[in-house]
Amino acid sequence: MTQSVEGVASDAGQWSSGGQLxxxxxxxxxxxTKIRQLIYERAGIVLAEHKREMVYSRLAKRLRHHGMTRFGDYLARLERYPEAREWQAFTNALTTNLTAFFREAHHFPLLADHVRDRREPVRIWSAAASTGEEPYSIAMTLMETLGSRASNASVLGTDIDTDALERARAGIYPVEQVNKLDAERIRRFFQRGRGRHEGLARLRPEVSNLVEFHSLNLLAPQWPPVKGPFDAIFCRNIMIYFDKQTQARILERFAPLLKPDGLLFAGHSENFSYITDVFRLRGQTVYTLAKRG
Incomplete structure (x- = not known):
């Protein structure tokens, strides 16, 4: 999720005449320090020291919502009620959702080639679905590649951020975002809004019906909505928020959920080769299961 400089300033406080915040x-x-500890324990996210301004900006809304002026009081309330809904709001606030349709575009032709000749139903998991652009891009790729067979395919989209998932389920996006796609994809996969929906575009039902969204914390001991095996798992641009120990644990849990020839797609700045020997690099940020024995 991107945020303008103006938005950050208004959340963080007022500027004095001397330029000091x-x-x-x-x-x-x-x-x-406590916030960094709690979000690591809750979601595995490692917040660096330089993220202090971001933390202030994003959590300030939660404090104001509760009429509080001290972060210490807010944190004490969280710890006092470990099952409170506010924990989800806390996690949502500190989760970054930066995504786009067909982001890291070289992955989608590779996926198409991988599933093109499959006769059994194709199943894909998007493990960091955010606001839905990635799983919907996967669904569009399956429709383009499989034709009528795509009706038997399915895409699972999961994310820890429940606010992002609500937007994903809606399947409605600003036209300026959709217009970055080529004209044929826009015509085939989207409906343009009119009247009060002017400036918005909605995914056609034949696309959205292929995707099912569920809330999931990758650190949870069980993953109830995740049932393999999958032809491919997309886990892109999320591992960078975890330490190496957490990354290794998640990768090892992915392995039994993939078909023997399944693909694991990583983000452009992620390298799993030095984290675990469960996967081997096949190509540019694409992995397969390492052969054992």
Whole structure:
């Protein structure tokens, strides 16, 4: 999720005539350390020291929502009620959703080649579905590649951010975002809004019906909505938020969920080769299961 400079400034406080930021909320060093600890325990996300301004900006809304002025009071409330819904709001606020249709475009022709000749139903998992652009791009690729056989295919989209998943389920996007696709894909896969929906585009039902969304924390001991085996797993641009120990644990859990010839797609800045020997590099940020024995 991107945010403008103006949005950050309005969340973080007011600028004084001397150019210094005047905060209306109190975030101490101890509070920031506690936030880093809690989001790591809750979601495996490693927040670097330089993320302090981002943390202030994103959580400030939650404090104001509850009429609080001190981060310490907010954190104490979270810890006092470990099952409270506010934990999800806390996690959503600190989750970054940066995505686009057919992002890292070289992966989709590889997926098409991988499934083209399959006769059994194709199943794909998007493990960081965010607001839906990735799983819907997968669904469009399956429709283009499989033709009528795509009606038996399925895409599972999961994410820890429940707000992002609500937007994903809606399948409605700004026209300027959709217009980055080629004209044929826009015509085939989208409906343009009119009247009060002017400026928006909605995915056609034949696309959205292929995708099922579920909330999932990759650190959870069980993954109820995830039932393999999958022809491919997309886990792109999320591992960078985890430490190597967490990355290795997740990769090892992926392995039994893939078909023997299944593909694992990683993000452009991610390299799994030095994390685990369960997978081997097949091509540019694409992995297959390593042969054992």
């Amino acid at each position: 005047e905060r209306d909320l109190v975030l101490t060093d101890a509070d920031f």
